[in-house]
Amino acid sequence: MNVFDGDVLRINLSNQQISTEPSRHYMKRFLGGRGVNQWILFNELPVNTDPLSPNNIITFGTGPLVGTLTPGACRLSIDSKNALTNGIGSSNCGGRFASELRFAGYNNIVVKGCSETPVYLLIDDDRVEIRDASHIWGLTTWETDAMIKKEINDNQIQMVYIGPAGEHLVRGACIVTDLEKAAGRCGLGAVMGSKKLKAIAVRGRGSISVKDPQAFFEIVDGLLEKLGRNEFLKRRGEYGIYCQVMWGENYRESSWRNFQGGYIPDPEQIAMINPDVFLKKFKQKSLSCFSCPIHCRALHEIKEGPYTGLISEGLENNDIQLFGAKLNVFEPSIILKLRSLCNQYGLDTDNAAGVIAWAYECYQRGILNEEITDGLRYEWGDFETYIKLLKTITYRKGFGDILAEGSKRASEIIGRGSGQYSIHIKGQELMEQLWVDKGWALGTVLSQRGGTHTRGAVLGSRFTTLSLEDSKKYYSMENIGKPNQYEGKVKLVTYFEKIQALADSLGLCTFATMIWAPAPDAINQTDMTRLLNVTAGLDFEEGDLLIMGERIHNLEKAFNCLHTDWTREDDYPPIRFMREPIKMEGPLKGEYLDVNKWDEMLDEYYELHGWDRETSRPTKEILEKLDLNDVAEVLKKSGKLGKKRSGNNFVNINR
Amino acid sequence: MIFTLFPEKHMRIIVDHEKCTLCQLCVLACSFHHAKLFNMNRASIEVNAYGKERKIKIIINEQTEEEKLACDYCEGEREPLCIKYCIPKALNIKGS
Numbered sequence: 001m002n003v004f005d006g007d008v009l010r011i012n013l014s015n016q017q018i019s020t021e022p023s024r025h026y027m028k029r030f031l032g033g034r035g036v037n038q039w040i041l042f043n044e045l046p047v048n049t050d051p052l053s054p055n056n057i058i059t060f061g062t063g064p065l066v067g068t069l070t071p072g073a074c075r076l077s078i079d080s081k082n083a084l085t086n087g088i089g090s091s092n093c094g095g096r097f098a099s100e101l102r103f104a105g106y107n108n109i110v111v112k113g114c115s116e117t118p119v120y121l122l123i124d125d126d127r128v129e130i131r132d133a134s135h136i137w138g139l140t141t142w143e144t145d146a147m148i149k150k151e152i153n154d155n156q157i158q159m160v161y162i163g164p165a166g167e168h169l170v171r172g173a174c175i176v177t178d179l180e181k182a183a184g185r186c187g188l189g190a191v192m193g194s195k196k197l198k199a200i201a202v203r204g205r206g207s208i209s210v211k212d213p214q215a216f217f218e219i220v221d222g223l224l225e226k227l228g229r230n231e232f233l234k235r236r237g238e239y240g241i242y243c244q245v246m247w248g249e250n251y252r253e254s255s256w257r258n259f260q261g262g263y264i265p266d267p268e269q270i271a272m273i274n275p276d277v278f279l280k281k282f283k284q285k286s287l288s289c290f291s292c293p294i295h296c297r298a299l300h301e302i303k304e305g306p307y308t309g310l311i312s313e314g315l316e317n318n319d320i321q322l323f324g325a326k327l328n329v330f331e332p333s334i335i336l337k338l339r340s341l342c343n344q345y346g347l348d349t350d351n352a353a354g355v356i357a358w359a360y361e362c363y364q365r366g367i368l369n370e371e372i373t374d375g376l377r378y379e380w381g382d383f384e385t386y387i388k389l390l391k392t393i394t395y396r397k398g399f400g401d402i403l404a405e406g407s408k409r410a411s412e413i414i415g416r417g418s419g420q421y422s423i424h425i426k427g428q429e430l431m432e433q434l435w436v437d438k439g440w441a442l443g444t445v446l447s448q449r450g451g452t453h454t455r456g457a458v459l460g461s462r463f464t465t466l467s468l469e470d471s472k473k474y475y476s477m478e479n480i481g482k483p484n485q486y487e488g489k490v491k492l493v494t495y496f497e498k499i500q501a502l503a504d505s506l507g508l509c510t511f512a513t514m515i516w517a518p519a520p521d522a523i524n525q526t527d528m529t530r531l532l533n534v535t536a537g538l539d540f541e542e543g544d545l546l547i548m549g550e551r552i553h554n555l556e557k558a559f560n561c562l563h564t565d566w567t568r569e570d571d572y573p574p575i576r577f578m579r580e581p582i583k584m585e586g587p588l589k590g591e592y593l594d595v596n597k598w599d600e601m602l603d604e605y606y607e608l609h610g611w612d613r614e615t616s617r618p619t620k621e622i623l624e625k626l627d628l629n630d631v632a633e634v635l636k637k638s639g640k641l642g643k644k645r646s647g648n649n650f651v652n653i654n655r
Numbered sequence: 656m657i658f659t660l661f662p663e664k665h666m667r668i669i670v671d672h673e674k675c676t677l678c679q680l681c682v683l684a685c686s687f688h689h690a691k692l693f694n695m696n697r698a699s700i701e702v703n704a705y706g707k708e709r710k711i712k713i714i715i716n717e718q719t720e721e722e723k724l725a726c727d728y729c730e731g732e733r734e735p736l737c738i739k740y741c742i743p744k745a746l747n748i749k750g751s
Contacts, residue, residue: 068693069683069740096679103695142707156703179707207694213687228742286743287709288678293742295676299709311707 002209003064004536006107008040009128011121013195014054014113018128023107029627033063034090035505035552036108037079041088042559042631044110047638049563051081051089051187052169052194054114060101060160060200061109063507066290067102067208068216070531071223072512072523074098074290076160076177077504083171083187084351084406085427085450087560091183093160093175094289094509100158103204111197120161120199122152125206133198138164140344141176148201161199162189163346165394169193170404172351172393172429176343180313181289181297184348185428186449187406211537219530223523224293227512230521232462233294236511237286239275240298241316253436253588254325257364257380258357259423259574262435262582262591264325272330273320282332287313294511302333312340318431322353327360328381338386345394350452351406354429356389358407359399361421367414374398423574425451426566434577435591437461439489442601443496445573448556454510456497458489466518474519486597490604498549502528505552551626554609554618558631561617561640568616571602612642619644666728666750668715668735674745675711677704681737681746688736689724699726700737713745 004027007020026036037059049055058080065073076098082089101109104125111121115130118137122129136147141163149155158177165173166189173189174182192198210216227233235243254264264270282300289297297314315336323335342349362368363378370377374392376385392400402410407422407429423430428450434441443457453459460483463471471477475495481488496515503510506528514522529545532538560566572578573593581592606613610622619642623632635641685698699716701723715737719725729735738746 069680069687099679155705205694205696207686207690207692207697209692213691224740224742285673285709286676287704288676290679291683292678293680295678295743311709313709 001105001206002211002536003068004538006102006105008036008108008110009106009123010110010112011128011130012113013111013115013119013130013197016130018130020106027064027107030552030555031063031502031505031548032107033061033075033505033507034077034079034092034501035548035555037061037077038088038090038552038555038559040108040110041079041081042555042562042634045081045563047562049081051083051086052190054195056081056191056194058111058188058191058195059108060111062098062102062107063505064107064536065531066507067099068210068535069220069291070508070535071220071227072289072292072294072509073507074292075504075507075509076101076183077507078160078175078183078188080186080188080191081563082428082450083169083173083190084408085186085564087426087564087566088449088556089186089188089191090449090504090556091174091185091188092504093177093181093183094292095158095178095181096290097158097160097177097202098507099290100202100204102208103206104202105204105206109200111195114194115196118196118198120148120197120201123200123202123204125204133196136198137167140164141346142179142344144199145179148199152201154203157201157203159199159201161346162192162197163344163394165346166190166193167198168394168396168404170347170393170396171406171409172348172355172404173346174348176346180340180343182343182348184350185452187348187351189346189348210535212534215534216531219527219534223527226521227293227517227523230517233296233511233517233521236296237294239279240283240286241296241314242278242298242320243275244317245274253433253582253591255321255357255431255433256325257328258326258361258421259430259433259576260361260580261584262433262580263584263588265584269324269330273324273332273335277332278315282336284311289509292509292512294509296511300336302336305333307333307337310337310340312336312343315339316349318350321431321433322349323386326353326357327386329383329386330381331383334383338383338390341387341390345390347390347394350431351429352390352393354423354431355393355403355407355410356386358411358418358422358429359389359403362414362418365421367416367418367421372399372414420575423576425574426570428452430574432457434573434593435582436588437483438486438593438597438601439483439492441573441577441593442489442605443493446493446571446605448553448560455500456493458492458496459516460484460489462516462518470519474514474524484591486594486601490601490608494605494608497553498546499525501549501552502545505548506532547626551628554623554626554628555631557611557618558623558628558635561635562638566616568602568606568614571616572598613645615642617642666748668726668738669747669749670713670715671745671747672711672713674743675702675713676743676745677702677709677711678742680740680742684736684740688729688732696722697724699724
């Protein structure tokens with residue numbers, strides 16, 4: 001099949017119906033992956049659906065470039081209604097599942113309804129089976145991987161699965177593929193669990209063709225060459241995803257103890273979690289996702305101490321921030337143990353560490369005590385208690401049942417002023433520290449899936465060495481500026497939102513794009529356009545593709561308007577980042593988010609998007625401009641269209 | 656591991672399993688050489704990982720088996736495509 005061929009596979013678990021339809025007509029408007037998934041959700045998901053009810057829909061989508069030789073084209077976007085926020089849920093993972101699904105002839109899987117008993121899907125090219133999973137239910141992700149491979153006698157079958165956390169409807173549960181690659185955020189594991197869908201296994205033997213092979217190979221060769229000389233990617237390939245000292249002289253900002261203070265005070269602790277320690281003491285080899293030359297997934301092995309023999313793949317910056325800075329564990333082998341446990345239970349590390357940090361700060365401040373915590377003393381850094389908590393959250397035992405709801409809901413249950421220590425965005429735990437880097441803060445807070453830095457955030461420190469020429473050529477900015485400057489960041493965030501939507505919909509890993517690997521030696525929008533044109537035989541111009549990215553972004557915004565009551569007020573950062581500046585001596589001391597500046601950024605952001613500055617909703621005009629007339633009509637009927645306004649509409653956030 | 660593919664030409668493909676990162680670029684490129692499209696089952700080379708250790712096994716078919724074609728050393732290409740697209744240099748050619 002050509003890259004623009006392939007089907008949408010539809011499964012209804014309530015009545016066991018299986019059907020297919022061509023996906024080309026969806027792809028014309030929304031490309032693939034995240035874009036097509038989101039369109040199906042917007043179009044087919046009833047308003048007021050509980051994310052964990054049978055009415056919710058979960059979609060698994062690959063992009064048109066997946067299954068070709070395109071570097072970094074490996075991503076699977078999983079989309080649903082968010083179990084934590086009620087808005088859009090969207091998360092993606094690498095590995096080999098997406099390409100295998102394409103080789104089986106499918107671009108998207110749409111799962112509706114709910115099975116009465118646990119099941120898994122087996123897709124073997126045209127043959128699609130709903131299979132009993134009673135004997136697998138209850139197993140960890142690693143056990144599930146081994147069990148299904150054994151059961152169907154295929155060691156190389158590709159799978160996505162949930163662990164016990166998803167089965168127990170933990171709102172921060174993730175979906176895992178290939179043991180330790182996770183679609184982490186948005187509680188999508190709980191959505192699968194609510195449908196009693198333990199896993200999807202796929203084997204594809206089909207072919208994918210490209211329209212103009214000669215032109216395609218020329219582009220691929222050029223991309224491999226430039227990605228190969230990107231200094232940042234070289235480092236990432238050598239060390240793994242966690243490859244930079246995050247706490248260098250100028251960027252020692254951290255999520256210390258649930259974001260108290262903003263830095264790690266002890267240099268010895270910082271030294272303990274230096275990337276060199278993981279490289280020299282634990283790294284065994286580098287691994288890649290499908291069709292990716294970057295090989296950023298380091299495989300670590302613990303060779304001494306209580307967890308000797310543990311092998312863990314893909315240590316991330318997040319793990320260091322979460323278990324190191326946020327929860328104060330500085331022994332590298334324990335960090336590896338904690339992240340590995342999360343992957344085995346099917347818990348998203350960001351959400352798990354976030355809710356634990358909230359509980360610990362509440363305990364520190366006397367809001368929680370042993371009567372509530374099942375007799376456990378919460379002392380920062382006591383990893384044995386963290387291990388116990390990960391288990392009680394996963395199985396919803398004792399206080400773990402409340403923690404499994406996420407810190408926002410948990411604080412509503414506990415009360416006693418605990419809500420102010422729940423550091424969340426729209427209901428989802430926050431991993432990112434937001435004091436210093438203004439483009440990072442804005443992109444993270446405005447991410448439509450409820451926080452997270454992978455929907456438009458600009459990691460300013462990554463661009464400090466960018467030349468003015470490259471800044472203008474690739475990012476349309478005269479000067480990207482210092483990370484802690486407000487000026488210019490809004491424009492860049494709105495641009496990154498489009499590029500990210502395109503990457504997620506084409507199936508490209510964002511690490512290979514100029515969002516994370518600075519230009520010029522990274523995949524940019526020109527490359528994306530050329531790749532799409534020569535593989536699919538299309539005639540897109542760069543501008544067309546950027547409009548496509550903006551369309552997908554607006555589609556998600558429209559979903560959030562329809563399914564939530566979010567307004568401008570929900571687009572502010574947690575108050576801690578505005579009221580409690582960084583205390584550390586040095587260049588970052590006193591950094592914080594200024595509310596007036598934030599208001600100015602919001603106004604500019606809505607203006608650039610063509611959204612209503614008071615309600616944050618998209619206007620009819622912008623939706624029609626993006627060929628989303630049908631979406632505008634739906635919002636109009638629901639009374640959720642934005643209005644054109646003038647003047648400022650600042651919200652009083654002195655709450 | 657050494658695959659002696661063309662003894663008459665004194666050419667061999669040397670496989671260093673330790674360097675392989677499992678990216679499959681070689682398999683994709685190989686299938687394109689044979690079939691002018693991408694298909695993991697129509698390549699002469701197979702790269703798989705086993706177990707939690709991700710122990711990597713690379714096999715190059717020296718004889719045609721069903722759809723899997725024997726390696727022809729990328730006849731007609733400037734160099735074997737698997738080697739060209741092996742970024743971590745796990746595949747190398749020896750001989751001329």
